[in-house]
Amino acid sequence: MASHAPELVLSPCRAEEEQARRLMAWRNHPASLANSFHPEPKTWPAFWDEYRRVYLDPALPPPVWVLQAGRPVAFLRFRPVAHPAGVDRRCCDISIIVAPERQGQGLGPAALAAAAGYL
Numbered sequence: 013m014a015s016h017a018p019e020l021v022l023s024p025c026r027a028e029e030e031q032a033r034r035l036m037a038w039r040n041h042p043a044s045l046a047n048s049f050h051p052e053p054k055t056w057p058a059f060w061d062e063y064r065r066v067y068l069d070p071a072l073p074p075p076v077w078v079l080q081a082g083r084p085v086a087f088l089r090f091r092p093v094a095h096p097a098g099v100d101r102r103c104c105d106i107s108i109i110v111a112p113e114r115q116g117q118g119l120g121p122a123a124l125a126a127a128a129g130y131l
Contacts, residue, residue, distance in 0.1 A: 022078060044112065078119070
């Protein structure tokens with residue numbers, strides 16, 4: 013049976029306070045913190061500085077909002093890492109946060125599939 017769910021679209025993050033506050037709220041949600049490698053909640057304004065300085069570092073691929081029907085449903089952040097086999101090849105790890113109200117609906121794998129051609 014074909015899915016009728018709207019397509020996922022990637023939209024680069026911008027240095028806007030509204031976007032940083034949305035991300036901090038999603039990241040600080042109890043379900044997100046429980047599944048995070050870094051379960052300490054973020055605080056404002058330190059997160060605003062981190063978002064602009066670290067997340068939007070121009071030397072890295074920009075993080076993206078994953079949009080469905082024009083609304084943010086997930087966030088992806090890319091960070092370069094060494095290849096696990098030690099070969100000279102570009103690699104990255106991907107951090108993902110799904111909007112709390114959309115968790116458990118299969119958006120994580122769908123967002124990663126949408127990002128496959130992004131890098």
